Amino acid sequence: xxxxxxxxxHVVALPTKTNFRSxxxxxxxxxxxxxxxxxxxxxxxxxxxxxxxxLQSAIESAYxxxxxxxxxxxxxxxTLPAVxxxxxxxxVLSWYPGCQVAKIKVGDNFEDDLNRIRxxxxxxxxxxxxxxxxxxxxxxxxxxxxGEIFIHAGHIQYVEQPCATIQELRELKRVxxxxxxxxxxxxxxxxxxxxAIDLDGAVDIVMLKVAPLGGIARSLRLANxxxxxxxxxxxxxxxxGILHGLxxxxxxxxxxxxxxxxxxxxxxxxxxxxxxxxxxIEIVDVVPSIQSLTEFAVPQxxxxxxxxxIKKIWDLGLEKEGWAR
Ligand SMILES: [Mg+2]
Numbered sequence: 001x002x003x004x005x006x007x008x009x010h011v012v013a014l015p016t017k018t019n020f021r022s023x024x025x026x027x028x029x030x031x032x033x034x035x036x037x038x039x040x041x042x043x044x045x046x047x048x049x050x051x052x053x054x055l056q057s058a059i060e061s062a063y064x065x066x067x068x069x070x071x072x073x074x075x076x077x078x079t080l081p082a083v084x085x086x087x088x089x090x091x092v093l094s095w096y097p098g099c100q101v102a103k104i105k106v107g108d109n110f111e112d113d114l115n116r117i118r119x120x121x122x123x124x125x126x127x128x129x130x131x132x133x134x135x136x137x138x139x140x141x142x143x144x145x146x147g148e149i150f151i152h153a154g155h156i157q158y159v160e161q162p163c164a165t166i167q168e169l170r171e172l173k174r175v176x177x178x179x180x181x182x183x184x185x186x187x188x189x190x191x192x193x194x195x196a197i198d199l200d201g202a203v204d205i206v207m208l209k210v211a212p213l214g215g216i217a218r219s220l221r222l223a224n225x226x227x228x229x230x231x232x233x234x235x236x237x238x239x240x241g242i243l244h245g246l247x248x249x250x251x252x253x254x255x256x257x258x259x260x261x262x263x264x265x266x267x268x269x270x271x272x273x274x275x276x277x278x279x280x281i282e283i284v285d286v287v288p289s290i291q292s293l294t295e296f297a298v299p300q301x302x303x304x305x306x307x308x309x310i311k312k313i314w315d316l317g318l319e320k321e322g323w324a325r
Contacts, residue, residue, distance in 0.1 A: 002314050005059070008032040010288070011306045012296035014238060015268035018081045018092065026267060027298060028238045029306045030288055033062030037287060039241030040310070041211065048312045050190075053214030055313050060215035061244045067216060069250035073280045074232075076262035077101040077130070080120060084112050089119045095265035098279035101128040101157065101258045107136035110145055117153045130157040135164035135186055139172045150178040157257075158205055161185045170202040183207055183231065188222070199226055205257070208232045210245045219248050233260030239272035239286050246274075246283045269296060 010030045016023060028041035038061030042051035078096035082105040083089060093102065102120055106113035121127055137145060142162040149156060158181035163169055166187050173182055184203035189212040191197045199206065206223070208230045213219045223230050232249040234242055242261055249259045262276050271288035274281045298306075 001059075001063075002311070004033070005031050005062075005310060006307055008062075009303070009307065009310070010293045011298045011303050012238070012271060012288075012293060013298050013302075014270060014296055016236075017095075017266055017268045018083055026236055026238070027302070027306075028241065029058075029310070030238070030240055030271065030293075031058055031062050033059070035063055035065050036061065036285070037240045038062030039211070039237050039244065041235070041237055041241060043235075048309070048316055050212075051309065052313050052316055052318070053218070054211045055310065056218070056318055057211040057213075057215035057244060059318070060217065061240075066247055067251045069247065069283060070253070071250055071255070073282050074246055074249045074255075074261060075101075075258040075280045076276060077103050077258040077260055079260055079263050079266065080104045080116065081266065082106070082108055082112070082116070084116065086119050086123075089116060090123050093120060093123050096262055096279070097276050099258070099262065099276065100124070100126065100279055101130065103130045103132055103160070103260055105134070106131050107133040110148075113145075114149065114152055117149065121153065128155075128157050129153060130160065130183075131162075132160040132185070133162045135161045137162050139163055139168050139175065142172050143176055146176060146180055147178050150180065156180050158183045160207060161187065166197060166199065166202045173201060173203075181205055185209070185233070188226075189213055194222055195225055199228065203228065205229050205231060207260075208248060208252075209235050210248045211235050211237065211241055216244065216248045216251065220251065223252065229254070229256055231257045231259060234263045236263050236266065238267070238288075239264055239270050239274055240288060242274060243283070243286055246281060250283050271296070 008031050014026045031038045038058035040058035042054040078099040080102050160183040181204040183205040185207035188194045206228050208219045245261050271292040272286040
């Protein structure tokens with residue numbers, strides 16, 4: 001199978017519209033198998049071990065038939081990176097037609113954070129807000145800042161990863177005196193074994209990201225294992241990876257929240273396109289356009305780098321269970 005993965009490999013460099021995660025170009029690898037396309041796009045700094053579930057997810061997508069969907073349309077949220085200034089915030093929010101929920105990146109500078117939240121609420125009246133701190137706050141800061149945000153912004157749907165560790169999140173839940181739910185993201189997807197962690201009393205919601213969690217089947221098992229409400233979210237994938245996330249959202253028995261799967265809006269170019277209509281995306285099969293695979297193809301040395309990367313991960317040994325050979 002490794003040979004056919006490497007043979008079918010296309011790597012594209014897609015420009016981003018804002019420097020989300022401080023990257024201006026998103027390099028993603030696409031593979032093609034008997035069931036369709038799969039995306040393998042761990043961030044460039046990730047080593048083989050951390051990238052392994054991403055490859056499993058890509059293989060699942062390309063080699064196994066897609067699961068039967070329980071719903072065909074997924075509500076999505078706007079994702080507002082840490083941009084400042086009314087004009088920029090207005091522009092970014094306009095990329096998400098009809099979205100009534102926005103995930104706002106905060107944590108770098110509290111004054112900017114408050115302004116970003118306030119402007120977003122002014123731009124879209126009635127907007128529901130969730131925050132993503134990416135673990136940047138201490139417990140004490142989280143308590144103080146969430147208290148102030150609650151006073152200024154009112155109801156917040158949830159705050160994603162306000163602190164870095166499970167212990168801190170558990171402590172925060174104990175001492176936080178405003179009614180804000182806590183969601184875990186990095187604690188799950190960065191865990192060496194996401195089944196082995198104990199989220200009890202630490203988070204109220206878990207973020208499910210299909211690629212870093214190793215695919216749809218494994219994400220479903222994880223959701224079931226932890227037994228908490230979930231939000232499906234992306235890892236800034238191209239449309240091919242987003243489709244796999246949409247399918248995960250489409251098969252979850254319970255889906256109570258809009259999903260963070262509209263991040264294609266943050267890319268300046270993509271290999272295909274999912275329109276956002278009335279704040280939702282319809283799950284339809286997409287394939288990368290031949291033109292985009294050519295236009296955004298990386299130079300030969302990058303392609304070789306990705307091939308080597310895949311070989312190294314392959315050598316670690318993929319989970320064999322359930323894979324078509
Ligand atoms: Mg997050």
